[in-house]
Amino acid sequence: xxxxxxxxxxxxxxxxxxxxxxxxxxxxxxxxxxxxxxxxxxxxxxxxxxxxxxxxxxxxxxxxxxxxxxxxxxxxxxxxxxxxxxxxxxxxxxxxxxxxxxxxxxxxxxxxxxxxxxxxxxxxxxxxxxxxxxxxxxxxxxxxxxxxxxxxxxxxxxxxxxxxxxxxxxxxxxxxxxxxxxxxxxxxxxxxxxxxxxxxxxxxxxxxxxxxxxxxxxxxxxxxxxxxxxxxxxxxxxxxxxxxxxxxxxxxxxxxxxxxxxxxxxxxxxxxxxxxxxxxxxxxxxxxxxxxxxxxx
Numbered sequence: 001x002x003x004x005x006x007x008x009x010x011x012x013x014x015x016x017x018x019x020x021x022x023x024x025x026x027x028x029x030x031x032x033x034x035x036x037x038x039x040x041x042x043x044x045x046x047x048x049x050x051x052x053x054x055x056x057x058x059x060x061x062x063x064x065x066x067x068x069x070x071x072x073x074x075x076x077x078x079x080x081x082x083x084x085x086x087x088x089x090x091x092x093x094x095x096x097x098x099x100x101x102x103x104x105x106x107x108x109x110x111x112x113x114x115x116x117x118x119x120x121x122x123x124x125x126x127x128x129x130x131x132x133x134x135x136x137x138x139x140x141x142x143x144x145x146x147x148x149x150x151x152x153x154x155x156x157x158x159x160x161x162x163x164x165x166x167x168x169x170x171x172x173x174x175x176x177x178x179x180x181x182x183x184x185x186x187x188x189x190x191x192x193x194x195x196x197x198x199x200x201x202x203x204x205x206x207x208x209x210x211x212x213x214x215x216x217x218x219x220x221x222x223x224x225x226x227x228x229x230x231x232x233x234x235x236x237x238x239x240x241x242x243x244x245x246x247x248x249x250x251x252x253x254x255x256x257x258x259x260x261x262x263x264x265x266x267x268x269x270x271x272x273x274x275x276x277x278x279x280x281x282x283x284x285x286x287x288x289x290x291x292x293x294x295x296x297x
Contacts, residue, residue, distance in 0.1 A: 004045045011038035012050060013075055016060050016068035080135060085269075091116035092273055095139040098123050099216040100260060103236040105140065108284035115273045115280075123215060131265040138264040138274050147263050154278055157285050158259040160234040160295065161195045164246045166226040173229050173249035177202050181228030182210030185219025191231040198254040198296050220246075234293075235286040248290070255297040 003009075014024035015035055025032040043050050050064035060068065094117045096105050101121035109117055120136065127141035131151070145153050165173055165180075173180050184207075185191060192207045211228060213219050220237070223230040224245045232246075234253050240246040262281065264274050 004042055005038075008038040008041045008045075009071055010075070011035045012042050012064075013068060013071040015039060015051070015058075016064060017072065019060070021058060077132060080132070083135065091118045092137045092270060092277060093118045093120070093135060094277075095120050095122055095129055095134065095136040097121070097127055097140070097142060099220070099233075100140060100142075100236065102217055103220070103233075103239070104284070104286065107239075108281055112280045112284045115276050117277065125214075129263060137268065137270045138262060138277070140260055141263050142258055142260055144258055145261055147261070150266050151263050152266055153261040153263040156260045156262055156278075156281055157235055159256045160253040160289075161191055161231050161256060162234045162237065162248055162253045162293070163195065163229050163250050164220070164223050164232045164237050164241075165229040165249055166224060167244060167247040168226060169229060170247045170249045177229065177249075178205050182207065183219050183222045183228040183230035184210050184212045185216045185230055185232065187212055187214055194256060195231055195252070195254050199250075199252045201250075201252070234289065238286045238289070241290075248293070251293050253293045253295050255295070 011024060011028060011030070011034070014027050015021050018024050018027065021032045021035045021039075025035045028035070039050060046067075048063050049061050050067065052059045052061055092115055096119065098121045101119065105119070105121075108114075109119070127143055129136060129139040129141060129147070129151075140156065141147060141153075142159065145155065147153055163173070169180065182192060182205075189207050189210075189212065192205075192210075196202060196205060196207070211222060213222065216232065216236075219230040220232055220240070222228065223232070224240065229249065237246055241248065262274070262278050264270070268274070
């Protein structure tokens with residue numbers, strides 16, 4: 001089936017989105033009469049009413065709403081495709097969680113050979129990316145490696161949970177952790193629960209108490225400030241530990257089964273550049289991990 005004229009589809013989508021022929025005309029740099037004629041063309045093409053006309057006022061019909069939604073998605077996909085093609089020789093657009101960015105990624109990109117990257121540091125309650133709707137070429141996400149059937153991924157490093165605190169609190173935490181203020185870096189308090197369940201220690205510790213934050217980074221800052229004992233990612237904590245800002249009150253590190261993965265859409269033309277990014281980032285994996293710890297999977 002042949003397609004209707006593209007200019008008519010564009011005029012209709014703009015009028016439906018803006019709710020006005022005049023605003024659509026201004027956006028497309030044509031006259032309102034031209035927009036009206038383009039929409040008439042589509043109505044004749046599809047043999048249906050897309051807009052109801054009430055004198056100078058117009059109102060999109062139920063049928064028009066269905067077409068507008070589908071066209072909106074279609075034009076957005078076209079914009080992303082054109083933008084990606086225009087950027088094919090420019091920097092990769094990379095999405096990454098905010099704590100990973102601050103605690104590791106910025107230094108990794110600066111100090112190791114990687115392709116040029118346009119970095120977007122984003123807070124995410126659950127790490128995810130929709131390459132069809134978001135303007136990224138790749139992403140670094142925390143998860144189990146499965147990020148959708150249309151994606152590919154490679155592991156950068158595993159997540160290991162460890163309690164962390166200011167050095168001044170280490171002795172107290174080891175002697176009486178129940179008497180310490182707990183810091184929860186997520187509202188669901190899952191990290192303390194996971195560490196306690198795997199280590200099978202400190203049964204009397206009440207995880208319902210403590211300070212609750214909505215980002216891992218806030219948990220780090222609270223721990224550095226001496227406000228309690230938090231749980232953090234071991235590898236992301238190494239620099240703060242080495243500099244004396246944080247310390248490890250306990251020797252057990254617990255694997256969550258998740259890790260930080262480099263993720264990209266299948267069939268991307270940027271695959272060679274993404275592979276070069278992966279190779280550079282692998283050189284920047286935090287090392288060495290403390291050999292004195294007990295690593296529990």
